Amino acid sequence: MGWMGRVGYGWKRCSGRAACPPLSALGGMLFIINFFYSAFKGRRVTNPNPRQAATLEWTTPIHPPHGNWPGEIPEVHRWPYDYSKDGRDCIPQTEPPELSHKLVKNPA
Numbered sequence: 001m002g003w004m005g006r007v008g009y010g011w012k013r014c015s016g017r018a019a020c021p022p023l024s025a026l027g028g029m030l031f032i033i034n035f036f037y038s039a040f041k042g043r044r045v046t047n048p049n050p051r052q053a054a055t056l057e058w059t060t061p062i063h064p065p066h067g068n069w070p071g072e073i074p075e076v077h078r079w080p081y082d083y084s085k086d087g088r089d090c091i092p093q094t095e096p097p098e099l100s101h102k103l104v105k106n107p108a
Helices: 020-041 097-102
Strands: 083-085 088-090
Touching: none
Parallel strands: none
Antiparallel strands: 083 088
């Protein structure tokens, strides 16, 4: 049959034993504490696009109305990941291409 090696060591030895349930409970408690701390004492979002992302979901207001956008749905003019084009780092999808050429401050 062959040699079985180190059967019974490592995580197999821990499964179902006394050490694993407390470790799992500790991880769950850390998640719950962090969730409620962030919900009640965490930083509040003041900028609708804090990371300067170019995708469409960052154009919604912080507290969006029914339908996500006030008024008409925005028109998309470019791909979602058009970064560092036209001399700018972030160009939103809703900005028309002809407008982005006018906003270039230092043309190369």
